[in-house]
Amino acid sequence: MSAILEVENLSKCFSEGKIALRDVSFSIPRGTIAGFIGDNGAGKSTTMGAILGTLTKDGGSIKIFGEEMDSNKTYLKEDVGAVFDQMHLPKQLNIKQLGNVLRLLYQNWDQYIFDYYINFFSLPKDKKIGHFSRGMSMKLSLAVALSHDAKLLILDEATAGLDLSVRYDLLQVLKGFVNDGQRSILLSSHITSDIEAIADILIFIKSGKILLQVSRETLMSRYAVLQCTDKEFEQIESSLVVGYQRKSDQVDVLVCDREQVTSSVARKDFSIDDVTLLLMRGAHV
């Protein structure tokens, strides 16, 4: 599977001197949904901003379809759809007017698909966009992102603050988007159940550094969260330890190959939430 998005050694420092990204590297193969997981301020939005060009990078490389991303390469932007945590569309317009505008801005704009999603999401065509609820706004943002034949979707907290049924609708649409194996999605969300439901790849980021990129299948089938004593922890080969968190009477350890750890060490059933907590609050080898 060739990568649709390759980020290598991406770095970003804000003017206040705060280092936002430190050598961030990851890649997203075609036909996959990548869940981007991290606490507030971990660097998810900064990474996405650098990919989309709303922020300038200080170093590193961002390749889309194998080509270095540049704000002047408009043909690359044609293939990238973006949905932010809030709707960023002109609020004075209604959906009909918005369609007229975007038809002139995207070469590959497909009004038929746009109308399809507007109907699918039951959005009113003549109401001013500024009067939409959050759910309607995010549905509209997604409809726009899906209507210009984008090959890569960047979704920054697009499901935050939405009720369950709206989130369900959006997630179903996203699953369908990558079905042909040629398109990919980078999705950040605080709601790990959303990521758990649709992501094929998980990318964990903390303090501007990537801690782990792993397929969901590998994580759930090969990794393990151990609950061990200090003595047991010392006996685990360090190359297996992805992260650990010391608690009062035990150490929780995420290992990358459960088969290589002696079966006498206690293991617990884990979810992506558990792994996230361990990685975000724990230490790393």
Added chain:
Amino acid sequence: MKGLLLNQYYSNEKSIKGSLVLSFVITTILLLLPYKQTLRLAAFLPFAIMVSPVLEGLKLEAMSGWNKFLITLPLKRSRVIQSYYLFFSILLCMGFCVAILSFVLADFFAKDVLTNSALMSVLKGIGMTLIMGGVIFPLTYYVGVEKAEKIMTLSTFASLGILLFSGWLYEETIGSAIMNHFPRVHSDLPFSILFLGISLVIFIASYVVSIGIYEQKEF
């Protein structure tokens, strides 16, 4: 470019229509008043009123986040700036049409409105509005729309200041020499054309500066 202009039209449709009516009515009334001083104001107001939706549009775009979304569109950043300056120029042309209509109408009811002096005032009005635009755009991109009111005030004073300063400089330097060479020309015509030229240069320079600022801007 067409999409950006259409968006600006849709976003400002009501205020453009309102500005058209308002500037036409106010200008015509000012021209019909029996005071000479109101002529200068009448020659400036239709332009200032007509371009005012541009600043309002900049505010709306920043508030809605559309300016951030624009960066993700398949457009070069310079295109975005071009669209603003073009939209401003279109509105300025509309202001010119309103001014002409008002002057013709006023001249129909009260004679001696459509005079050479009126034409000179209109040229200065266009020049002042161009300077206002030339100040508003780069400053708004640099300091943000939050200070739009201050920027608007500053641009008005800047245009007035440049008009007065260039008028003084003209009189002190080449004014009398030009009048000696061209005694039959209306005394205010050379300066009005010169001022319009200066305004155009400022407007074009402002466009280049705005692109420079916008290229570096992060959202």
